[in-house]
Amino acid sequence: MPLSTIVVGGGIGGLSLAHELSIVGLPVVVLERAPKLATVGAGIIMNPNAMGVLEANGLAASVRSRSAPYLARETLDHRGRPLARRDYRPLYADGRLAVGALLHRAHLQECLHDGLLPGVIHLDARIVALDAGPDGVRVETEGGETFTGDVLVGADGIRSSVRARFFGAGEPEYLGYRSHRFVVPNRDGLEHFTEFLGHGRRVGLVPIGGGQLYVWTTFNSPRESRAWALESAEALPAAFDEFSDSRVRRAFGALASTDGVVCTDIEEVQRTSWARGRVALLGDAAHALTPNMGQGAGMAMEDAAVLAGELMRADRGDKDVPAALAAYVARRQQRVDTIARLSRQIGEEGQLTGVLACWLRNRRILRAARATERVQASLEGLLAWPPRDEARR
Template structure:
């Protein structure tokens, strides 16, 4: 993308200090923009145990000057494996050598807290304002005002809604859009043991009769794990002891070290998340307001790409605003959508289909699926990877 010089806005409002909001602040500041991030919580800390940063996100972080820091936060994975419950391979997903050859960056798995720490350290502390719960915006021809629950407001040139899947910015812009429940819920946790042997630097996702389990080494003697299973929405995670007992009972179907990893997880750290996504939005922008990350294209986590896509958005929004400037916001936002919307929406759709494939109801369906997966040529996997891991900007 060729950058042209225009007025560089000095007052950009970002709502939400998650992965998308923080990366956007970083990307905009690198282009000379002035930004403030308004976040509802009193202290920004990671929610959600671990995260896998795929090669596409690692490449963008490298462009933001964070290549070394991002590799240092966790474990660079040598391999991703997809297996049945017994640990027998279903499909070879990718190796580090292939990813380096094809995309120039590996996949890194880390605790979310370490990613947040890295992003916050790369920003001056005074630009992130906590305890600011965004309620609504007003727009004029010259600016936008964000109103907060404490009665205060902030004025800016534009407002970027990076406030996650239940975005209040989106609710005002597109009030008729609701979330879609996937029919699946997930548990996540961090075990205080390191993976050993062939799994020491490899992530394994195993598909059982009802449950899927992923085991992911994140370095520093810890292992992040996640599950998914068909369930009605709205279940409570209040009774973590019984949730852990139930997970351990399910884990007996899976090859070790699954049960060992879950057993070594402090109950308090278990998180249950019902998995929702968003339908396709008619637009991501309206005059001076634009959506980004989960606020625009929340996806089920089956492909592990929601955060990676928010990181891609962050880079592109800074590029288009730098290219077109404050006088041509419509063109800038339209270009952002043209570059980002097709890929983000492809990921939402594929991730949803992937969830259905994982959680097939009948044993004969799962046996057939496993047989087909084992016969699938590696080239098909590489083709699938290319659509997700390549950058189109």
């Protein structure tokens, strides 16, 4: 019997794993508690490494069909004065890196879902029991269904039940800022990811193709102050009125109501252990990271590709399931830790508040941007897929 996997959670990570396992012919079911797959949400950045995973698993073309290429990232201050420009195009020359893509989340979700055979995803699956023993795993749902398999994967997001059940409790850490995201028409015809750094707040404008502009924001706020920015269509723009660039003003001006605005607390999950016996965690369940590098979903996709490879080896009999899951963690942990740490640092710099601190930060960014070759080399190291050392495996 081929090795079978039960995945809890049908987000980007869970669907990616299901896709990776399906293409190597291993049976998989995905249990998703939502009654339908999310079609809401704003934009998403698929960095070159994420697109590298999608190139390898055959989904890149459908993802690119409704997206904008990620060619450059411009960083400006709150008045729109340029600080840095990172040109990704030299990194794409000769196929060194896969071309990054900027798109709507719903489209990404659709592409991941459409590649799966009917019967793989079980929606509205409310889990009432999770068990794992030396010989197999077992999941029961409220509807009375029982699923058995060889491996259980928790891809159930930042507040993972699988994590709580098998790896112990532990709340995500709130980092002191939250994000509001929405999509409006790209009236200024922006072609590049353009971010503005203010004082304790940032705005990013991301063209995602189809004449749409994804707007993401961050601002410092105590945890308990969640709702106020969404109380009216005026409250949110007012929180960002230090940004005087006309493109930012127009993006906020296009927001007729706050109905479609997604508000997320920025939190992290850091754990030393993501696998035990026949159970593993993947994506945000294992290592939710800050969004400052646009890499959380990318990390979940990389996890999925590596985990599927290890499960294929277990299926061939090269190793047993616990050894395969341990190898997955060993291959992923350092990479994820590096990205999470860099992402956290970018957030800390980006959320500075004092006038002097922000001025010094902007000077640092201006200075660092002049070392073009060093910037390009470090980007290439971070954004390669497979990572240079993994490519030899």
